[in-house]
Amino acid sequence: MHPEDGQDGRGRWKALVPLGLAQFLVVLDTSVMNVSISQLVADFSTTITAIQATITLYTLVMAAFLIVGSQVGDIIGRRRAFGIGLVVYGIGSGLTSIAPALWVLVLGWSVIEGLGGALVLPALAALVGGNYTGRDRAAAYGVIGGLAGAGIAVGPLLGGWMTTYLSWRFVFAGEVVVVVFILLTMRWIADAPAIGPRRRLDAVGATLSVVGLALVVLGVLQSGAWGWLRPLDPPVTVFGLSPTPFVIAAGLVLLGLLRSWLRRRERRGLDPLIRWRLFDVTPLRAALATLVAQNLILLGLFFTIPLYLQVVHGLNAFETGLRLLPVSVTMLVTSMCAPLLNRVASPRTVARVAFAVLFAATMWLVATVRPALDDASFAVAMALLGIGTGLLAAQLGNVAQSSVGDSERSEVGGLQYTAQNLGSSLGTALIGSVVVGALTVTALSGVQEDPRISDAVQEQVGVAVAGSVQFVPIDQVRQALADAQVPPAEATAILTTYADAQLQALRIALLVAAAIALLSLFLTRGLPGTRLAEPVGEPERGPAGPEPVEFLRRG
Structure with missing residues (x-):
């Protein structure tokens, strides 16, 4: 009832x-x-x-x-x-x-x-x-x-x-x-x-799931500090290489063992942590993959953009929030239009339009990353970003939950929010590591190639950063150079190089997010290709169990 x-x-x-x-x-x-x-x-x-x-x-x-x-x-x-x-x-x-x-x-x-x-x-x-x-x-x-x-x-x-x-x-x-x-x-x-x-409770499955996911995200998170292959400043090295790929690989191995464990328990009639056969439901599988991509892009951007506004341009927290207000407005309005969207387009179509809009918005953001902030252009990019995200938010939860019956809703809820939070974790970790990695490479190469900076100061800078460069305000770098008694002319050259490197690192991170949005179009193939609001005849049966696959009812 x-x-x-x-x-x-x-x-x-x-x-x-x-x-x-x-x-x-x-x-x-x-x-x-x-x-x-x-x-x-x-x-x-x-x-x-x-x-x-x-x-x-x-x-x-x-x-x-x-x-x-x-x-x-x-x-x-x-x-x-x-x-x-x-x-x-x-x-x-x-x-x-x-x-x-x-x-x-x-x-x-x-x-x-x-x-x-x-x-x-x-x-x-x-x-x-x-x-x-x-x-x-x-x-x-x-x-x-x-x-x-x-x-x-x-x-x-x-x-x-x-x-x-x-x-x-x-x-x-x-x-x-x-x-x-x-x-x-x-x-x-x-x-x-x-x-x-x-x-x-499946204690073994829970342990494999928790540790496996944690290792994957930890590896991505620490890649900026440890390095992907060439070690930067890791606690240990493995065969002379960074531990990053080995930590990620260990996590993937545990997740592979989790898959085998769950199938084994299902065959024996025991309660698995989650029924693996749910992944045989194509719309559910596509919705989960799309949720990971959506949150990876969004949270990656929500980590990168405040760095640009606060660290590069010195805006305070409230000024930063105001610059993000167009996202709030367009995301809320767009996502609340779900019932109307369901009547005119299929989830697959809506998701594809959404990722195309996210790609356009992110590329627009790349163009706005300049020494001088263009508020009007930045606001348009933020509004587009909100529209793309709102289109996805309005569809994916309903697709995921409506693709199974009542007995699997809690499991699918766990999978749904796992996908969202895994995407959020990977977004902050991956895009954050791209920012730090790109800043390190660009700043150090700029210092080494600048004829205005002496060999002694170049070596001094290389030792000071110890493998990776921190994303900090220019004033903090200026103070560090003064404390190190770097000659004024060379300090000015280093500051110019560092400021350029910050912008370049942010552009590279945004380009990575844009590439993910473009590639995510392929994840939408399994989403329902028919409108959710149209009445049809008898519902079909899904492979996850005897309950009707409700998205086929379309309302």
Whole structure:
């Protein structure tokens, strides 16, 4: 029985209030801190690379534990898991708001909040699917997708205002209040109990999943500091090479073992961490791959763009958030148009248009990365970016959840949000490592090739950077050169080279994001090629189980 049964038109949507707020809240944290990078570096006396790792760890913890969280939800009940996850999330937010040191920030935000989110999100996806049917479900997922997009987009503006005029700590204190409100309104949500026998936790599968995903993202994250093949400054080397490819390979091996383990448990009739046969559902597989790509691009850009605005141009957090406002507006408007989009175009068509728009927006951003900021051109690029992301957010959640039956919704919710957070982790890690790597290569080669800089100073610079160059404001580099007593003429040449290298590194990172958007067009082939809003005859049966594949109903 759905909560809308016997209720008026407004009453049946009450469940979306706590569910939508929870979605907004968890996603908000993936972007709210990006505009506060400079302030976090100052508050905790650390580096941009350390803050990059902290941001990445938040999404990585969720990505690693989401599948486990979905199985826990099946065992203890989806609504109960949702509530427990919110309590854990609130505790992490409270601890983050008073963090006196970086390690406390990491514990509260990256670890505790991440674990809370890993319980909340898969339960949330299953609860939306269990509380609504047919066209109402498509609309509900459109709203949830819109709020997810809004959380990513509003985060920079909210975080920027708080950081500039109050403190970023107030964001997390406010989250505690929101968590309390959600807990008080949970009675509006009807539970969506798992169908079938009571499941047991697959501890071996959970371990392989968590460690495998963690190693893959760790390798990508540290590639900027360790080097991809040639070692820069790693803790150890392997056969004279950087440990990066070996760490990534170890993670992939564990994920391969996870696949074998899950299939073995399925053959024996035991509860696997997740039923591998779900990946035989083509629309689901395509939706998951597309979610990874979408979030990789978006969070990679949301890490890169604040560096350009804050470090290169010296804007404060609120000014940075204002420059990102066009993303907020166009993403929210576009994603809320899901019901209309479903009536005029198929998910495959919408996704392809979205990636084409993301490619155009990213290439436009490349053209705007200049010594002088062109606000008008930058705003247009940001608006296009929001349209592309909003188009994807409006479709993929509904495709993923509607491609299976009720008994698999929690598992698919875990997979869906794992894909999102894995993409977010890889986006911040990969694009961040590209920025650092490109800056290092460009800056050092520029210094070595500049005839104005003596051999002694070139050697001094090479020793000082110890393999990698930090992305820091020009004033900080100027002070470091003065402290090192570099002659003024040579210091000026180094500063010019470093400033040019920063812009070049940002352009290269944006070009990588654009290339990913272009390649992602191939991931959309498995998405439904028919409109979701058209009524048809008998629904087809999907390979994941006896339940109807609901996207074939198209409403």
